[in-house]
Amino acid sequence: xxxxxxxxxxxxxxxxxxxxxxxxxxxxxxxxxxxxxxxxxxxxxxxxxxxxxxxxxxxxxxxxxxxxxxxxxxxxxxxxxxxxxxxxxxxxxxxxxxxxxxxxxxxxxxxxxxxxxxxxxxxxxxxxxxxxxxxxxxxxxxxxxxxxxxxxxxxxxxxxxxxxxxxxxxxxxxxxxxxxxxxxxxxxxxxxxxxxxxxxxxxxxxxxxxxxxxxxxxxxxxxxxxxxxxxxxxxxxxxxxxxxxxxxxxxxxxxxxxxxxxxxxxxxxxxxxxxxxxxxxxxxxxxxxxxxxxxxxxxxxxxxxxxxxxxxxxxxxxxxxxxxxxxxxxxxxxxxxxxxxxxxxxxxxxxxxxxxxxxxxxxxxxxxxxxxxxxxxxxxxxxxxxxxxxxxxxxxxxxxxxxxxxxxxxxxxxxxxxxxxxxxxxxxxxxxxxxxxxxxxxxxxxxxxxxxxxxxxxxxx
Amino acid sequence: xxxxxxxxxxxxxxxxxxxxxxxxxxxxxxxxxxxxxxxxxxxxxxxxxxxxxxxxxxxxxxxxxxxxxxxxxxxxxxxxxxxxxxxxxxxxxxxxxxxxxxxxxxxxxxxxxxxxxxxxxxxxxxxxxxxxxxxxxxxxxxxxxxxxxxxxxxxxxxxxxxxxxxxxxxxxxxxxxxxxxxxxxxxxxxxxxxxxxxxxxxxxxxxxxxxxxxxxxxxxxxxxxxxxxxxxxxxxxxxxxxxxxxxxxxxxxxxxxxxxxxxxxxxxxxxxxxxxxxxxxxxxxxxxxxxxxxxxxxxx
Numbered sequence: 239x240x241x242x243x244x245x246x247x248x249x250x251x252x253x254x255x256x257x258x259x260x261x262x263x264x265x266x267x268x269x270x271x272x273x274x275x276x277x278x279x280x281x282x283x284x285x286x287x288x289x290x291x292x293x294x295x296x297x298x299x300x301x302x303x304x305x306x307x308x309x310x311x312x313x314x315x316x317x318x319x320x321x322x323x324x325x326x327x328x329x330x331x332x333x334x335x336x337x338x339x340x341x342x343x344x345x346x347x348x349x350x351x352x353x354x355x356x357x358x359x360x361x362x363x364x365x366x367x368x369x370x371x372x373x374x375x376x377x378x379x380x381x382x383x384x385x386x387x388x389x390x391x392x393x394x395x396x397x398x399x400x401x402x403x404x405x406x407x408x409x410x411x412x413x414x415x416x417x418x419x420x421x422x423x424x425x426x427x428x429x430x431x432x433x434x435x436x437x438x439x440x441x442x443x444x445x446x447x448x449x450x451x452x453x454x455x456x457x458x459x460x461x462x463x464x465x466x467x468x469x470x471x472x473x474x475x476x477x478x479x480x481x482x483x484x485x486x487x488x489x490x491x492x493x494x495x496x497x498x499x500x501x502x503x504x505x506x507x508x509x510x511x512x513x514x515x516x517x518x519x520x521x522x523x524x525x526x527x528x529x530x531x532x533x534x535x536x537x538x539x540x541x542x543x544x545x546x547x548x549x550x551x552x553x554x555x556x557x558x559x560x561x562x563x564x565x566x567x568x569x570x571x572x573x574x575x576x577x578x579x580x581x582x583x584x585x586x587x588x589x590x591x592x593x594x595x596x597x598x599x600x601x602x603x604x605x606x607x608x609x610x611x612x613x614x615x616x617x618x619x620x621x622x623x624x625x626x627x628x629x630x631x632x633x634x635x636x637x638x639x640x641x642x643x644x645x646x647x648x649x650x651x652x653x654x655x656x657x658x659x660x661x662x663x664x665x666x667x668x669x670x671x672x673x674x675x676x677x678x679x680x681x682x683x684x685x686x687x688x689x690x691x692x693x694x695x696x697x698x699x
Numbered sequence: 700x701x702x703x704x705x706x707x708x709x710x711x712x713x714x715x716x717x718x719x720x721x722x723x724x725x726x727x728x729x730x731x732x733x734x735x736x737x738x739x740x741x742x743x744x745x746x747x748x749x750x751x752x753x754x755x756x757x758x759x760x761x762x763x764x765x766x767x768x769x770x771x772x773x774x775x776x777x778x779x780x781x782x783x784x785x786x787x788x789x790x791x792x793x794x795x796x797x798x799x800x801x802x803x804x805x806x807x808x809x810x811x812x813x814x815x816x817x818x819x820x821x822x823x824x825x826x827x828x829x830x831x832x833x834x835x836x837x838x839x840x841x842x843x844x845x846x847x848x849x850x851x852x853x854x855x856x857x858x859x860x861x862x863x864x865x866x867x868x869x870x871x872x873x874x875x876x877x878x879x880x881x882x883x884x885x886x887x888x889x890x891x892x893x894x895x896x897x898x899x900x901x902x903x904x905x906x907x908x909x910x911x912x913x914x915x916x917x918x919x920x921x922x923x924x925x926x927x928x929x930x931x932x933x934x935x936x937x938x939x940x941x942x943x944x945x946x947x948x949x950x951x952x953x954x955x956x957x958x959x960x961x962x963x964x965x966x967x968x969x970x971x972x973x974x975x976x977x978x979x980x981x982x983x984x985x986x987x988x989x990x991x992x993x994x995x996x997x998x999x
Binding site for chain 1: 752770778842
């Protein structure tokens with residue numbers, strides 16, 4: 239299959255380059271994870287994105303502001319592509335074409351080793367080195383996430399939980415499991431609100447929202463269903479005694495009371511017309527408040543706290559919307575609370591998605607390396623091997639960047655292999671398996687062609 | 700049976716470059732010289748023997764195995780010194796030799812050490828900073844260390860100084876005594892004449908002649924240069940019935956070809972003349988091939 243001594247030789251003369259590139263990648267990945275701060279990312283996104291009310295609570299924002307979103311948009315779209323690319327270009331050329339060009343391949347081929355074994359060994363080295371590079375990056379990444387965010391093994395704890403657990407002298411786990419502990423303790427409430435940098439009212443709304451989410455989660459676990467499904471159809475909980483009890487337990491209330499609460503939720507969601515009317519009213523209020531504050535409505539919509547802090551704006555909003563002042567404030571609190579929830583989701587770290595990001599990046603590099611390797615096998619001169627073996631992968635990279643820069647150049651992305659590795663699709667749960675399979679297939683086919691070409695060609699040695 | 704057999708080998712690179720219809724047979728235990736000018740097709744032929752090039756037509760076989768399709772198998776029998784010395788990345792000569800031994804599956808380095816000693820090579824030197832001669836020696840050690848039955852060398856003595864060349868010839872002779880078959884190319888006639896049993900001349904990709912060096916050394920057609928004291932003698936002698944290669948009126952010199960069968964008649968005739976000196980012009984490979992070259996050109 240492969241020749242061990244040749245593999246060892248190849249390893250010896252190439253490992254330093256591998257070490258350098260892997261180390262740089264690890265450092266960058268770790269730095270991005272360590273410096274990640276969900277609130278900064280979130281406010282940055284607020285500034286960049288102009289979103290309407292409906293988008294505000296959507297998945298997209300949490301997808302962009304989460305740690306994975308940040309990694310996907312920066313690290314896995316740029317550094318984790320261009321650095322291995324350079325490594326591949328150099329290594330692929332030195333593995334075959336450069337040795338033929340210089341003539342040193344003669345020493346390998348004057349031993350009783352088949353040509354096919356020699357070239358297979360070189361190909362396997364290239365694949366293995368890329369695989370190991372991403373394995374190391376993945377392990378370092380996961381370790382860094384665990385150390386800084388603590389969300390790989392076990393759940394990450396938010397700042398308020400940490401602060402309250404110190405205050406109450408309780409285990410973080412216990413506090414996170416029973417948020418009523420905070421809700422029922424005035425001092426804890428203040429401490430938690432301070433840790434989150436929000437006022438107590440918003441914090442209370444947040445805790446209630448969080449508890450009810452946790453209750454849905456508990457019920458969903460019992461029902462073995464997706465939490466979103468349970469949320470959109472609470473009747474599911476009512477139909478299962480066990481789920482009802484579990485959810486009520488999280489809420490800290492009797493199951494019969496929880497059942498009644500669910501009834502109101504079901505009734506409210508049935509009256510979609512009413513909620514539409516309500517939304518219109520809120521928009522009207524926001525529009526007039528925006529005039530007072532001299533802001534864009536969209537900007538204000540994503541940061542309704544500004545209305546609350548400005549008496550004149552608040553009054554204008556109340557007048558325009560026809561909603562009572564108390565109720566309007568509570569709507570604002572509700573919105574701010576759900577924003578806090580999406581910040582929490584930023585801390586949530588899906589190990590599966592992270593692994594898929596790394597797998598995708600590896601597959602892309604596998605496919606790219608097959609191009610460089612193919613030309614390294616075909617050409618006897620380094621300069622020719624590099625012209626195509628480096629030129630094509632770099633062109634792919636540039637095409638992808640051009641496709642992203644402006645819509646007029648979007649067509650370029652269809653010219654690039656890199657487009658098949660779509661970080662957004664991985665993070666937002668889109669479909670990416672077809673692309674992954676294509677990348678793997680391209681790689682396998684080009685490697686096989688390259689090896690065959692080398693086996694059949696004339697060597698000037 | 701021939702150990703190495705090249706049959707009607709053709710590789711046309713266009714513009715008259717390449718090799719055309721080359722046929723050679725090398726027997727076991729023979730030291731075979733392959734002579735030609737630069738670009739004559741020596742290296743191309745050798746690359747076919749090593750299985751690096753695929754013949755356009757014809758074939759090359761070693762020990763009955765085809766050099767292209769069974770190239771890995773024949774390498775068990777063959778050691779190779781390439782024409783251009785370019786080593787793989789290795790810090791010192793020792794490192795390189797060790798790695799090479801590993802790929803060859805060679806465990807016992809004692810034979811390699813004996814050659815290193817004989818060639819006075821310092822294998823601990825930095826591989827990249829070695830002089831051309833040092834590199835050449837290292838390459839020779841790499842080719843010889845597995846003690847292969849056949850050794851193929853592409854211009855092995857380029858870069859060696861005369862003393863080292865003598866050492867190298869010694870090593871070759873030792874190998875020959877052990878019954879090894881050696882195929883070496885060269886552009887120097889003297890070198891192959893000293894070491895080889897048989898020599899082939901290649902020109903413009905075609906084999907012009909294959910001769911045994913013994914035939915050259917013990918050629919019965921000898922050439923003598925004679926100078927006479929007086930012009931009278933010279934004029935008289937020129938009219939004798941001999942095969943004159945050259946007549947030099949100004950110096951009273953003649954160059955005459957005499958077969959050993961007629962040497963007595965030749966000496967008798969000379970008795971009647973006053974000879975100033977007589978020398979035999981040694982018949983060399985160089986001379987032999989030059990005459991062939993001339994014939995070629997005349998034919999063209």
